[in-house]
Amino acid sequence: MPGRGVSGVAAARERSRSIPVSSLHEIHRLVRLRGPETIALHVGEPYIRMPQAVTEAFARAVRDGLTSYTDAPGLPELREALAARFPGGGAPSPERVFVTPGSCQAIAAVLQSVAFEGGVALLPEVHWPIHLQQVLMAGLRPRFYADPAALDELWSPEVCALVVNSPANPSGVVLGEEAIAAAHAWAARRRVWLISDEAYEDFVYAGAPARPAALDAALPAGDRVVFSVRTFSKGFSMTGCRLGYVAAPTDERARLLRRVQEATLIAPSTPVQYAGLAALACGDAHLAAHHAYVRATRDEVVRLAGPLLRSVPDGGWYALLDLSAHTADSDALCRELLDSAGVAVAPGRGFVPPGDPRGPGLARLTLCWEREVTLEGVRRLLAFLGRGDAG
Numbered sequence: 001m002p003g004r005g006v007s008g009v010a011a012a013r014e015r016s017r018s019i020p021v022s023s024l025h026e027i028h029r030l031v032r033l034r035g036p037e038t039i040a041l042h043v044g045e046p047y048i049r050m051p052q053a054v055t056e057a058f059a060r061a062v063r064d065g066l067t068s069y070t071d072a073p074g075l076p077e078l079r080e081a082l083a084a085r086f087p088g089g090g091a092p093s094p095e096r097v098f099v100t101p102g103s104c105q106a107i108a109a110v111l112q113s114v115a116f117e118g119g120v121a122l123l124p125e126v127h128w129p130i131h132l133q134q135v136l137m138a139g140l141r142p143r144f145y146a147d148p149a150a151l152d153e154l155w156s157p158e159v160c161a162l163v164v165n166s167p168a169n170p171s172g173v174v175l176g177e178e179a180i181a182a183a184h185a186w187a188a189r190r191r192v193w194l195i196s197d198e199a200y201e202d203f204v205y206a207g208a209p210a211r212p213a214a215l216d217a218a219l220p221a222g223d224r225v226v227f228s229v230r231t232f233s234k235g236f237s238m239t240g241c242r243l244g245y246v247a248a249p250t251d252e253r254a255r256l257l258r259r260v261q262e263a264t265l266i267a268p269s270t271p272v273q274y275a276g277l278a279a280l281a282c283g284d285a286h287l288a289a290h291h292a293y294v295r296a297t298r299d300e301v302v303r304l305a306g307p308l309l310r311s312v313p314d315g316g317w318y319a320l321l322d323l324s325a326h327t328a329d330s331d332a333l334c335r336e337l338l339d340s341a342g343v344a345v346a347p348g349r350g351f352v353p354p355g356d357p358r359g360p361g362l363a364r365l366t367l368c369w370e371r372e373v374t375l376e377g378v379r380r381l382l383a384f385l386g387r388g389d390a391g
Contacts, residue, residue, distance in 0.1 A: 019136045022129050023350035027334060031344045039377035040369070042334075042344040044169075044317045047370040048290045050237040050279070057278030058241070061271035068270060072261040074099025074245075075273045081280050082245050086228065090213035092247040096254040098261060099268045099276070103199050103231035103244035104130055107163075109264065110227045110246060111138035113257045114160050114193045121161040122154055122192075126320070128169045129350035131197075135163075144353045148175060149182035161193045162186075166210040167200040170351050170364040171320045172313020174207040184215045187225045193249075195227045202235035202287050205295050206314040216249060224249035234317065235287045236279040241272050297371045304378045308385075310362070317368040321345070324361025326385050334363060341380040 027042045061067070073079060079097040086092060100106040111121065115138040123131055125144045135142050140161070143154050148164055164183055166175040175183075187194040194212060201209040216226040231244040248254040279286075294317060301319060302312055310320040327333040330347040338344050348362025365381075367374065 015137065015139060019133050020129070020350065020354065022133065023331070023347050024129060027338075027344055027346055030335065030338060034338065034342075037342060038338065039343045039373055039380070041366045041374060041377045042346040042364070044234075044366055044368055045239060046234070046237040046290065046294075046317075046368045048237055048286075048293055048368075050241070051282045051286050053282055054236065054238065054275045054278045058271050058275040061274040066270055066274060069267045070099075070270055070273065072258060072265060072267055073097070074268050075270075075277075078273050078277055079245075081277065082230075083247070085230075085280075086213055086247065087211070090211060090215075090217045090228075092213070092228075093251075096248045096251065098246050098248070098254075098257060099273055100244045100246060100261075101242040101265070101268055101272075102233060103197065103229045103246075104134075105242075105265070106229045106244050106246035107131070107195060107197060108134045108137065109257060109260045110193075110195055110229070110248075111135060111140065111161060112264075113253070113260045115140050116160060118158050119160040120156065120158040121163060122151065122159060123163050124148070124165060124168065125353060125356070126168070126171050126173075126351055127163075128165065128197075131163055131165070132350075135161075142353075147179075149179045151183065151186050155190060159190070159192055161195055163195045163197065164210065164212070165197040165199075167204055167313075167315025169200065169316055170318045170346070170348075171311065172316045172318055173311070174204055174314040175210055176207060180210050180212055181215060184212045184226065188216075188219060188223060192225065193227060193253075194225050195229060197229050199229070199231045199234055199244075200316040201230060202291055203294055203317060204315040205298065213247065222250060227253070232276055232279055235290060236282075237286075237290065238275070238279065241275060242269070243272050243276050293371070294368050297369075297374055298367045300371065300375055301365070301367055301378055304375060305365075305382065308382075313367070317366060319365045319367060320348070320351070321363045321365055322361060323348075323363055323385075324358075327361065329360050330363050331360070337381065337384055341384045343377045343380045343384075345381070 079094040083094045121135045121140045216224040232238040310322045334347040346364040349359035
């Protein structure tokens with residue numbers, strides 16, 4: 001019901017009412033109510049914890065009083081180090097790099113910075129639900145694409161943003177170089193901002209990480225269109241620290257993005273930024289070990305649950321399950337699985353466009369948690385579905 005003093009017509013126009021409730025947060029709340037004995041395979045929480053040096057750097061920053069505001073884009077020394085992480089000629093000027101409280105906030109800020117009245121953003125048909133929420137929060141209208149190399153049929157002058165996610169959450173799809181190149185060429189030709197969500201860049205098991213910024217670097221400076229968005233949450237296991245970054249394609253886009261960050265963020269957490277510097281100083285050993293652990297877990301999950309997988313994930317932290325032979329309502333199935341077997345997976349309706357008939361038959365399973373616990377969760381899922389031969 002509308003609040004006191006707000007007419008029904010006015011309430012219906014409130015932007016927040018257009019944002020769908022997150023199925024991910026719904027199942028997460030149910031898991032918290034159930035208790036710690038639940039096998040929680042609904043959320044991407046890494047078993048491999050962040051390096052000890054990162055923990056110590058965070059605590060040291062607090063002890064040493066490094067808790068004051070920084071500039072809205074972040075610590076200069078961290079921005080410089082992050083700019084250097086873009087290989088293949090795609091390294092931006094540090095002035096175009098923004099430190100953010102996770103990649104999620106970075107994407108929301110970018111969308112707000114490019115949005116205009118009546119604007120449209122293109123999203124993958126199978127997508128992370130938060131992407132859709134962010135598009136709507138920015139006042140944009142979503143359109144969904146099946147193939148990033150075939151976007152012309154979705155074009156209109158209102159299209160201002162194209163979101164690409166590789167490796168993809170929830171499907172684990174890794175886009176090939178040709179698909180990335182086609183999406184970038186289309187965006188550059190149409191003057192559409194390409195937002196590249198590269199959260200799982202360190203978890204590619206087949207193919208190569210998406211690097212559209214390297215393609216962008218070959219264009220004249222004023223023609224570049226790629227916002228590259230990355231995070232410390234995945235590779236460096238810093239989920240709760242909320243640390244990410246985004247590189248803007250041009251100086252003008254950086255100036256406009258700064259306005260959004262100054263208005264909504266003020267500044268990123270200072271101790272967390274020092275923790276980020278420590279993470280980068282750790283080198284690639286942690287990233288390689290984390291990659292190897294999740295990949296081995298993925299291989300075991302594929303062995304156990306292969307027939308249930310919509311496809312074998314070539315990257316990322318998740319497998320998308322096709323449960324359509326077992327249910328026409330994955331929300332209900334996920335709740336029953338949680339209640340009767342103590343296993344949590346994420347229902348699929350939020351991973352596809354609203355009303356998409358595939359949604360009620362899908363669920364997402366996490367691959368990044370402790371391996372034996374994950375495999376036990378898969379065995380319980382198979383037994384719950386009547387496949388007791390999972391052994």
